[in-house]
Amino acid sequence: MSTSALAEAPGSEALPTPPGPPGLVPRVLARARSRRRSRVDLPTRLAFGFLVLVLLSAVFAPLLTPYDPLVGDISQRLLSPGSPGHLLGTDEQGRDIATRLMFGARLSLLAAVLPVAVASVLALACGLIAGSRPGLLGTVLMRVLDVFFAFPAIMLAIGVAAALGPGLHNAFGALVLVFTPPLARVVEAATRHVAGMEYVQAAQLTGATRARILVRQVLPNVLPPVLTYAASLMGVSLLLMAGLSFVGLGVRPPTPEWGFMLGSMRDMIYTSPVNAILPGIAIFLTAVALNVVSDGLRDAADRS
Amino acid sequence: MTGPPILRAQGVHKTFRSRDRSGRRHETAALRGVDLEVPLGGSLAVVGESGSGKSTLARILVGLDAPDSGTVHLDGVDFPASTGATRRALQRQIQMIFQDPYRSLNPRMSVRSALRFAHHAEQPGADADEACRTMMQLVRLPESYLDRRPHSLSGGERQRVNIARALIARPNVVVADEAVSALDRSVQADILNLLADLRRELRLTLVYITHDVHTVSAVCEDVLVLHQGLVVERGRAATVMADPTADYTRALVAAAPTVDRPLVTVRPTSPPVAGVPS
Numbered sequence: 302m303s304t305s306a307l308a309e310a311p312g313s314e315a316l317p318t319p320p321g322p323p324g325l326v327p328r329v330l331a332r333a334r335s336r337r338r339s340r341v342d343l344p345t346r347l348a349f350g351f352l353v354l355v356l357l358s359a360v361f362a363p364l365l366t367p368y369d370p371l372v373g374d375i376s377q378r379l380l381s382p383g384s385p386g387h388l389l390g391t392d393e394q395g396r397d398i399a400t401r402l403m404f405g406a407r408l409s410l411l412a413a414v415l416p417v418a419v420a421s422v423l424a425l426a427c428g429l430i431a432g433s434r435p436g437l438l439g440t441v442l443m444r445v446l447d448v449f450f451a452f453p454a455i456m457l458a459i460g461v462a463a464a465l466g467p468g469l470h471n472a473f474g475a476l477v478l479v480f481t482p483p484l485a486r487v488v489e490a491a492t493r494h495v496a497g498m499e500y501v502q503a504a505q506l507t508g509a510t511r512a513r514i515l516v517r518q519v520l521p522n523v524l525p526p527v528l529t530y531a532a533s534l535m536g537v538s539l540l541l542m543a544g545l546s547f548v549g550l551g552v553r554p555p556t557p558e559w560g561f562m563l564g565s566m567r568d569m570i571y572t573s574p575v576n577a578i579l580p581g582i583a584i585f586l587t588a589v590a591l592n593v594v595s596d597g598l599r600d601a602a603d604r605s
Numbered sequence: 606m607t608g609p610p611i612l613r614a615q616g617v618h619k620t621f622r623s624r625d626r627s628g629r630r631h632e633t634a635a636l637r638g639v640d641l642e643v644p645l646g647g648s649l650a651v652v653g654e655s656g657s658g659k660s661t662l663a664r665i666l667v668g669l670d671a672p673d674s675g676t677v678h679l680d681g682v683d684f685p686a687s688t689g690a691t692r693r694a695l696q697r698q699i700q701m702i703f704q705d706p707y708r709s710l711n712p713r714m715s716v717r718s719a720l721r722f723a724h725h726a727e728q729p730g731a732d733a734d735e736a737c738r739t740m741m742q743l744v745r746l747p748e749s750y751l752d753r754r755p756h757s758l759s760g761g762e763r764q765r766v767n768i769a770r771a772l773i774a775r776p777n778v779v780v781a782d783e784a785v786s787a788l789d790r791s792v793q794a795d796i797l798n799l800l801a802d803l804r805r806e807l808r809l810t811l812v813y814i815t816h817d818v819h820t821v822s823a824v825c826e827d828v829l830v831l832h833q834g835l836v837v838e839r840g841r842a843a844t845v846m847a848d849p850t851a852d853y854t855r856a857l858v859a860a861a862p863t864v865d866r867p868l869v870t871v872r873p874t875s876p877p878v879a880g881v882p883s
Contacts, residue, residue, distance in 0.1 A: 504723075505669065518714075
C-alpha cells in the first residue's frame with residue numbers, strides 16, 4: 302500500500318508522523334488551529350468590507366465622479382435620488398450629494414481615526430508613567446486627567462472646540478482632549494497589572510533600565526486592551542466630529558464633511574427629507590461598521 | 606567547594622502596613638531580625654510554613670523589596686543601599702527563580718527573546734544567540750524550543766526556561782523561591798535534580814526557599830527555619846531534618862507528608878522531542 306493510500310485510510314491519524322523536519326507537522330497544525338480560532342465572524346467581515354468601500358470611494362473620489370464637490374448648479378438644486386446623472390440627488394446648492402459624500406468621507410474617516418490615534422499615543426505615555434510610578438507623579442497625573450471625566454464627552458468636545466474657535470484643527474484637538482483621559486485610564490490599569498507580574502520583576506533583576514523594561518516587557522502586554530478600546534472609540538469619534546461640524550464648530554463651508562452636510566441641509570428636512578438624511582445615513586452606517594469591526598476584532602483577539 | 610560569604614543579611618526587619626475597610630491600621634511583622642550567611646558556592650534552604658516570611662526574605666535578598674532595617678551585603682557591598690550603575694552591576698550577580706512558572710514568563714515573548722533580553726542586559730550589544738543555545742543545553746531543553754512561546758510549554762518546561770533566564774545573566778547567587786511548588790511531584794524531582802546538577806557544574810550559590818522539608822536535604826547543605834519572621838533553628842540540613850531541636854521544626858517535620866521512596870529518583874533519560882508535549 303502506498304503512503305498516500307495509508308494517509309487516506311480510516312484511522313490514519315494513528316499512523317506515525319511522515320518524515321520531515323522535526324516538529325513541522327505539529328507546527329503547521331497549530332498554526333491552522335490558531336487561524337481558525339482567530340478567524341473573524343461574518344458580520345465583522347461585512348462591516349470591514351463596507352469600510353473598505355467607503356475608504357476606496359474617498360481615496361478615488363476624483364476618478365469616480367465627474368462633479369466638483371464644491372460647485373453646484375442652482376438650477377439643479379434638490380433633485381431627488383435617482384435623478385438622471387445624480388444617483389443620490391443634489392443638495393440645496395445643486396451639488397451632487399454622492400460626490401460630496403465621497404469627498405466628505407475623507408474628512409469623516411480621518412476624524413474617526415486621527416484623534417483616537419493621537420489620543421492613544423498621549424494616553425500610552427501618561428498611563429505607562431502613572432502605572433509604573435504609583436507615587437506622587439503617577440497620582441498627580443491621573444487626578445489631573447480625572448478632572449475631564451467630570452464632563453460628558455459631547456459637552457467637553459463642544460466646550461473645548463468653542464473655546465478654541467471653529468475649525469478643523471481645533472475640532473481635532475478637542476476630540477484628542479476628550480479621548481485621552483479614558484484611554485490613559487485603561488493604559489494605567491493595564492500597566493499596573495502587568496508591572497506586578499513576575500516576568501517584569503525578573504526583568505528588573507537582569508539590571509535592565511526602567512525604560513527598557515517598559516518598552517520591551519510592559520508595552521507589548523498593555524497594547525492589546527488599549528488597541529481594542531481605541532478601536533471602539535473610532536465610531537464615537539466619527540459621531541462627535543459630525544456633531545461638532547453640525548453645530549458649526551468643525552469644518553468651514555463649503556468643505557464637504559458628513560456632519561456639516563447634515564447641518565447645512567437640516568432646513569430641507571420637510572421639503573426633501575430623503576436628500577436631507579443621506580449624510581446621516583452615511584454617518585450611521587459607518588459608525589455601526591466601525592463598532593462591529595472593533596467588536597469582531599476584540600472577539601477574535603480573545604479567541605486567539 | 607565553599608568559600609568566603611558572598612551573601613550576608615544582618616538584623617533584617619520588614620513590616621507590612623495596611624488599613625482595613627474601617628480605616629484602622631494593621632501592621633504585620635514579616636521579618637524580625639533575620640541573620641543569615643551563605644558562603645560562595647554554598648547552599649542554604651529557608652523553610653517555614655506559609656506566612657513565615659520566606660518569600661519576603663527572598664525578595665529582600667534579591668533586591669525586589671527593601672528591608673525596614675538591617676543590611677544585606679552581596680559580595681561585600683551593601684546591596685539595598687547601592688544605586689545606579691553599581692546597583693545594576695550588583696543586581697546581575699543575584700537572580701531569582703520564581704514560584705509560578707505561568708506568571709514568570711512574558712506571554713508575548715518567545716523563549717529566545719526572553720533569554721536575549723536577560724543576556725542583553727548583561728552585555729549590551731552582544732550577540733546572545735550562542736548563549737541562548739548554551740543555556741538550553743544546560744537546562745536540557747532542545748534548541749527548537751527557543752522559538753516557542755510560553756503557552757506552548759508545560760509547567761516543567763517553563764520552569765526550565767526560568768532557570769535558563771536566571772542563569773544567562775551569569776549570577777553568583779540564585780534564589781529559588783518555591784521554585785517547584787507549582788509543579789507536580791515527578792516534575793518537581795526533575796527540576797530539583799537539574800538545580801542540584803547546575804549548582805555543581807556552575808559552582809552556584811543557592812538559596813532555596815521552600816515549605817517542603819522533604820526536599821531540603823536533597824538540595825542544600827545548610828538550613829534555616831523561619832517561624833513568624835524569626836529564625837527558630839539553623840544548622841546542617843541533614844542534621845536539622847533528622848534531629849530537630851526546636852519545637853516548631855519538629856512540628857514542621859512531623860506535619861510533612863511522608864513518601865515510601867526517596868523523592869529525587871526521576872531523572873530525564875533523554876531531552877524532550879521537538880513538537881511532542883512532555
